[in-house]
Structure formats: C-alpha cells, structure tokens
Amino acid sequence: MTGAAASEHVPGRAALVAARLIAYGVELAATGDAQVGDVFTDIPEADALIKADPNAFLVGVLFTQGIPAERAWAGPYLLSQRLGHLDLGRLATERATVADAVSRRPALHRFKVTLAGWISDAAERLLACWDGDASRMWLPGAHVLEVSERLSAFKGIGRKKAAMTIQILTRYFGVPLAGTQCGTVAYDVQVRRVFLRSGLIERDTPDEVAAAAIRAYPEAPGSLDLPTWLVGRQWCRPKAPRCRECVLGGVCERRVWLDAEGVGARR
Ligand code: SF4
Known part of the structure; x- marks a missing residue:
C-alpha cells in the first residue's frame, strides 16, 4: 500500500x-494505533468501563448519535451510576426505570426516549442471540462484513455506526477480525x-x-x-x-x- x-x-x-x-x-x-484516539471520554472510569465490558461498549455505541463523542462514550458509565448496574436482564425488563435514568436531568442524551428503548432492546437481543455477551459478535477471526451485519441488526445501529464500531474494535481494542481491507x-x-x-x-x-x-x-x-x-x-x-x-x-x-x-x- x-x-x-x-x-x-x-x-x-x-x-x-x-x-x-x-x-x-x-x-x-x-x-498498532495505541496512541491516538483511544481516550474516549474525560472520565477515566467511563473509559475503563467501555474498554473492560463489551456490553457497556455496545451501549456506548448506541449513545454515539447526535451528541459529542466524548459525551456519548461517557453514557454507559453515567447510566450505570444512575441505575446501580448494567445488568442485561434488568435493562431488558425494567424499561421504565431505564427510561427514567436516561431522561433524568441532566438527561444523558438528546434522544432520551428513543435511546432508552434502544438500550432495552439491545439488552434483550444480547440475551436472546448472544448469550448475554456482546463480544461473541466479534470473536477473533470473524469477518468484518459478518460483524457489520450482526451489529446492524440492533435497533439504533446502522451501517455507519457498525463501521465505526469495527474500527474501534480492530484498532483500539486489537480484535483480530478478518477482511479489514474490504468495503468502502x-x-x-x-x-x-x-x-x-x-x-x-x-x-x-x-x-x-x-x-x-x-x-x-x-x-x-x-x-x-x-x-x-x-x-x-x-x-x-x-x-x-x-x-x-x-x-x-x-x-x-x-x-x-x-x-x-x-x-x-x-x-
Ligand atoms: S481542513 Fe481539515 S483536513 Fe484539511 S488540513 Fe485543516 S484540519 Fe486537516
């Protein structure tokens, strides 16, 4: 190249x-791109959470829309602080509580109602399809196009967000996906x-x-x-x-x- x-x-x-x-x-x-772009927020605990917990990372992906990236990536941590957990079962079933936590002032997102629904839907899908573990979608060796399809099946994740997610997974988290040179x-x-x-x-x-x-x-x-x-x-x-x-x-x-x-x- x-x-x-x-x-x-x-x-x-x-x-x-x-x-x-x-x-x-x-x-x-x-x-290895470790030096650039690997700081997501100005809250160290929020950064640590999305790097350590694939499900929190996926929730962060849902947040990345319509608000500055730094604020979006802080979302999973701030949500966990308000709820006291990020348990998928509870996120999926306690929808009103999730909605309240997202909406409570200061709201965690501009699209608070929509986002809260996406979070609960994502938790439900993770439990139903991925054994409650988002990282199963991007196991080493999975093809980027396959991963893109899986991500795009979540409400609130379109092709653009899926591409961004794959970039972060491969570049910042070092996930060895196949086909990273494909696509546009x-x-x-x-x-x-x-x-x-x-x-x-x-x-x-x-x-x-x-x-x-x-x-x-x-x-x-x-x-x-x-x-x-x-x-x-x-x-x-x-x-x-x-x-x-x-x-x-x-x-x-x-x-x-x-x-x-x-x-x-x-x-
Ligand atoms: S306009 Fe944007 S891309 Fe061009 S030199 Fe300035 S910062 Fe870089």
Missing part, C-alpha cells in the same frame, strides 16, 4: 491528499467533512464519497476509512479545525467553510 499507487488514480491535489491519508493509515497500522469508507460525518474540506469530493452524497474513495485507492478503498475518520476526529473539527497540526495540513485545500452538516455554509 503506497501513496504512489493511489496517486495514479486521482488527479492533482486530491492525489496528494489520498496518498497522505493512505500513508497515515500505514503509520497507524505499524504502530463509511458515509460518516467525519469522513464527509474531511473529504469535502480536502477537495476529495465536491458534493456531499454517499455516491460521491464512495466513488472518491475508490478513485483514491481502488485496491482497498475501505483502508481510507480509519485514517480519514481519525483526521476528522482529531484535527478537522467542525469549528476551529487545527490545520497546522493535521497530517493533511501540507496537502489539503483547507476549505474549512465546508461541513458535512451544512455544506457550503461560510462561517
């Missing part, structure tokens, strides 16, 4: 961006923002994003997923992007007025 290989397929500056993203992906793979980039808000700002795409549509990834790296477009996501998460923030520190800083078009949540809006 080399930047030169990618640049044959993408003209101009976009080739440089693609090459740099691929190189960054190689760097991440070489270092997720139509994720981080990916969309970085693709737009760096000039890889002109229009924010799923087809444009997928096509740009294939142009950039036809052999394994999915390889761009993690590095792009991390660029978005670490540097290319919606407000005040840190271009000087960004790994794409030297090659990016820096169209910082563009964002996936309001394309073309100048600030």
